[in-house]
Structures are given as structure tokens and as C-alpha cells.
Amino acid sequence: MRGRWLVTGGCGFLGSHLAARLLADGTDVVVLDDLSRGGSRENLRWLEERAAAPGAGRFTHGPVDVRGAADVDAAFERHGEGLAAVAHLAGQVAMTRSIEDPRADFEVNAHGTLNVLESVRRRAPGAALLFSSTNKVYGDLGRLRHVETATRWTLPDFPEGLDESQPLEFHSPYGCSKGAADQYVLDYHRIYGLRTVVFRHGSMYGGRQHPTYDQGWVGWFCERALGAKRGPLAEPFTISGDGKQVRDLLHADDAVECYVAAAERAGECAGEVFNLGGGMQNSLSLLELFAWLEAELGVKLAYRRIAPRASDQRVFVADSRKARRRLGWAPRIAVREGLRRLLGQPGAPA
Ligand SMILES: NC(=O)c1ccc[n+]([C@@H]2O[C@H](COP(=O)([O-])OP(=O)(O)OC[C@H]3O[C@@H](n4cnc5c(N)ncnc54)[C@H](O)[C@@H]3O)[C@@H](O)[C@H]2O)c1
Numbered sequence: 001m002r003g004r005w006l007v008t009g010g011c012g013f014l015g016s017h018l019a020a021r022l023l024a025d026g027t028d029v030v031v032l033d034d035l036s037r038g039g040s041r042e043n044l045r046w047l048e049e050r051a052a053a054p055g056a057g058r059f060t061h062g063p064v065d066v067r068g069a070a071d072v073d074a075a076f077e078r079h080g081e082g083l084a085a086v087a088h089l090a091g092q093v094a095m096t097r098s099i100e101d102p103r104a105d106f107e108v109n110a111h112g113t114l115n116v117l118e119s120v121r122r123r124a125p126g127a128a129l130l131f132s133s134t135n136k137v138y139g140d141l142g143r144l145r146h147v148e149t150a151t152r153w154t155l156p157d158f159p160e161g162l163d164e165s166q167p168l169e170f171h172s173p174y175g176c177s178k179g180a181a182d183q184y185v186l187d188y189h190r191i192y193g194l195r196t197v198v199f200r201h202g203s204m205y206g207g208r209q210h211p212t213y214d215q216g217w218v219g220w221f222c223e224r225a226l227g228a229k230r231g232p233l234a235e236p237f238t239i240s241g242d243g244k245q246v247r248d249l250l251h252a253d254d255a256v257e258c259y260v261a262a263a264e265r266a267g268e269c270a271g272e273v274f275n276l277g278g279g280m281q282n283s284l285s286l287l288e289l290f291a292w293l294e295a296e297l298g299v300k301l302a303y304r305r306i307a308p309r310a311s312d313q314r315v316f317v318a319d320s321r322k323a324r325r326r327l328g329w330a331p332r333i334a335v336r337e338g339l340r341r342l343l344g345q346p347g348a349p350a
Pocket of ligand 1 (some may be wrong): 033040
């Protein structure tokens with residue numbers, strides 16, 4: 001990938017995968033990250049090590065909070081000239097926290113995105129601007145016909161999953177703040193001609209996520225299952241709702257390839273939205289994930305049910321055929337292979 005990149009939230013889960021991918025390619029990367037997320041300092045050190053490898057691109061980190069317009073603009077004044085691409089990934093990422101503190105959520109996700117857009121408009125108008133939105137902008141999808149099976153909910157009218165034509169319906173403060181940002185990013189193409197692209201992500205997984213109960217559920221349950229293998233857990237798992245919620249899982253290594261493809265084709269796909277996920281073949285319900293973990297690790301996982309989460313979608317599987325057509329992208333890492341990698345099982349692919 002030619003030209004320098006700037007990645008906001010580059011010390012996070014997705015951002016560190018993207019920055020590492022670019023550095024390995026010899027691309028220079030500037031990361032703006034306030035290191036507020038647990039684990040982001042470790043990811044920063046890990047990236048610094050990657051950047052020290054022979055042939056790696058140059059790595060710069062700025063401890064910038066995207067809520068501060070002047071600080072964001074100063075960083076773009078310094079680094080903006082000649083940028084090939086900006087990936088705006090910094091965000092407040094937990095739905096639960098957005099409900100506890102909607103103002104803080106809005107300030108990071110909506111206001112922070114506006115700050116980045118304004119600086120790109122002023123300082124780097126030729127750069128591709130790639131934004132990580134969410135499938136939560138489609139609401140809880142309760143209006144669709146759902147059918148229940150023994151282990152999962154299904155959407156019989158959408159055998160390939162849901163594409164970008166689903167109507168927008170922002171639910172929850174997180175849905176509203178990300179949705180507002182998503183729409184601003186698209187509008188900055190319409191009104192100012194910026195080369196913006198929006199990715200609406202479902203659940204991603206992979207290394208360096210530092211999962212918690214309310215963010216990174218795949219990694220969280222994998223960690224708990226590994227814990228159960230070492231000895232009885234102090235507390236049983238809790239699951240929200242009936243455990244039949246279905247998500248298509250996308251490995252972060254696959255996701256970042258889509259960002260690179262979009263930056264390379266920003267001229268053709270500016271102003272476009274892409275639903276990104278692992279697709280139907282990489283979908284799992286919570287109950288199916290538990291059953292797989294039990295078989296894979298030879299453990300018994302006791303769980304306790306709690307109330308469903310607000311606005312939880314019973315099924316979200318992305319129909320990513322637009323990304324395949326327009327960006328030549330498709331996920332390569334099958335979900336069980338990716339999960340084995342995450343569990344660090346002997347014989348798992350590196
Ligand atoms: N991981 C997923 O499954 C998923 C799904 C849908 C959407 N997304 C979106 O993708 C993006 C990246 O997600 P992630 O999983 O890598 O999250 P993450 O929490 O691991 O990374 C976010 C990074 O942003 C930084 N950050 C937070 N607030 C900041 C601020 N005010 N200023 C500067 N930096 C700040 C954090 O320190 C962290 O390093 C987010 O915008 C998220 O909404 C992720």
C-alpha cells in the first residue's frame with residue numbers, strides 16, 4: 001500500500017491489526033490514540049516492536065483525544081500533508097456504557113468523528129477516509145420474520161444475510177452516536193467531495209482485543225472457557241437472553257484487508273457503505289459457540305441466563321456481496337480455524 005496512513009484508535013483491537021498490517025508492508029503509519037481503552041498501552045508497545053522489524057514502515061504515536069477539535073487539527077496539520085488514507089476507528093465501543101453515560105458516548109463517537117472529518121477536509125482532502133460503523137444502525141430488526149430452531153434464530157427471508165439496503169433505525173445511545181457519525185461521514189462525500197467509505201461491522205474477533213464482559217464477547221467467552229479448563233470458575237457464565245442470538249464472526253485480519261482494498265479503490269467507492277462480516281458460513285449462536293468450546297476444550301460450561309440486552313438483534317449476519325463485487329474482498333479465515341488460533345490450541349494455524 002503506497003503512501004502514509006493515519007489511524008485513529010490505532011492502539012485498539014482493530015486499529016492495531018490494521019497498523020501492524022501496514023507497517024509490515026513498509027507503509028508509514030501515524031496513530032492517534034488517547035490510550036483510554038484497557039490494553040491499548042500493551043498494543044502500543046507491541047506496535048513499536050513491529051515497527052522495529054527490518055523493512056517496516058515508520059511508526060508515530062500521538063496521544064490525541066478525538067474529542068478535542070484543536071488537538072485533532074494540530075495533529076493533522078503536522079501529519080496531514082500527503083496522507084493516502086485515514087482510518088477513523090477511535091470510539092466508545094460498548095453499548096452498555098453508552099446507556100450509562102450517553103453524553104460521554106456522544107462526545108467520542110459523534111463529536112469526535114466530526115472533528116476528524118473537519119480536519120480531513122481542511123488538511124488532507126485527497127486522503128481516503130475509512131470509518132468503522134456498526135450494524136446497530138439497523139436497529140433491533142424486530143420487524144423481520146424470525147424462526148427459532150433448537151440452537152439459533154434464523155431469518156428465512158434472508159438466506160445470505162442482510163445487505164446495505166436495510167432501513168436505518170438507530171436504537172440506543174451507541175446506535176445513535178455511531179449512526180450520526182456514519183451519516184456525517186457519508187455526507188462529507190456528498191457535500192465536500194471527500195473520499196469517504198463506511199464499513200458497518202458486526203462482531204469481530206482476534207488477538208489483542210483485551211475483551212471485557214461488555215465488549216468483545218467472542219474473546220471473552222473463549223477466555224472464560226480456557227479458565228474453566230484450568231479449574232472450576234468462581235462464577236458461572238452469564239448469557240443475556242436465550243443464547244440463540246446469531247452473529248457472523250469476522251477475524252480482524254480479514255477486516256483490515258477490506259480497509260486496504262477500499263483505500264486502494266477510494267476513487268471508485270467514495271461515498272459508499274459496506275456491510276462487513278464473516279457471512280452465513282461463519283455464523284454462530286451463543287449456544288453453538290458454547291457447544292463448540294466444550295467439545296474443543298473438553299470442558300463443561302455452566303451458564304446462567306440474565307435479561308436480554310436492550311435492542312439486541314436476534315440475528316445479524318452481513319450479506320457482504322457488495323464488498324466482494326466492488327472491492328474484490330471476501331473473508332478467508334473460517335470461524336473455527338480463527339477460534340482455534342484465538343485459543344492457541346496446539347496444531348492451530350499461526
Ligand atoms: N470490535 C468489533 O466487533 C466492532 C464491531 C462494530 C464496530 N466496531 C467499531 O470499530 C472501531 C474499533 O473497534 P475496536 O474493537 O478496535 O475497539 P477498541 O476499544 O479496541 O479500540 C478503540 C481505540 O480507540 C481509543 N479511543 C477511545 N476513545 C478515544 C478518544 N476519545 N480519543 C482517541 N482515542 C480513543 C481507545 O484507546 C482504543 O485504543 C470502533 O469505532 C467500534 O465502534 C467494532
